[in-house]
Amino acid sequence: MTKTEKRLDKVIRVALTQACELAKEHVHEFSWLTHTADLKKLPQSLKVSCYCKELPITAEQTQLISSLIIKELSAKDLAINVKAxxxxKE
Structure with missing residues (x-):
């Protein structure tokens, strides 16, 4: 992994950690999230998996968590499609 890729990976992890903490505050059923990405093929390779204690969660909760993730990544000039x-369920 190059230095640039390491820096990019850290930026992604920091943004997603922030989104995770905010989601935990607002959605009781939300537990944690993880991501996968080919750093050479961003943003199309970025995928985020959100784990919840119970499913299904409401559409509003899904929208809130998704918007937190999108907002935090956008603040770091990273785009993610909501379909990603x-x-x-954990």
């Missing part, structure tokens, strides 16, 4: 965010 999935919700799973």
């Amino acid at each position: 965010i999935s919700f799973l």
Whole structure:
């Protein structure tokens, strides 16, 4: 991994950690999230998996979590398609 890729990975992790903490504050059922990405093929390779204690969660909760993720990544000049965010039961 190059230095640039390491920096980019850190930026992604920091943004997603912030989104995760905010989601935990607002959605009781939300537990944690993780991501996968090919750093050479961003943003199209970025995928985020959100884990919840119970599924299904409401459409409003799904929208809130997705918007938090999109907002935090956008603040770091990273784009993610809402279709790249999935919700799973832990």
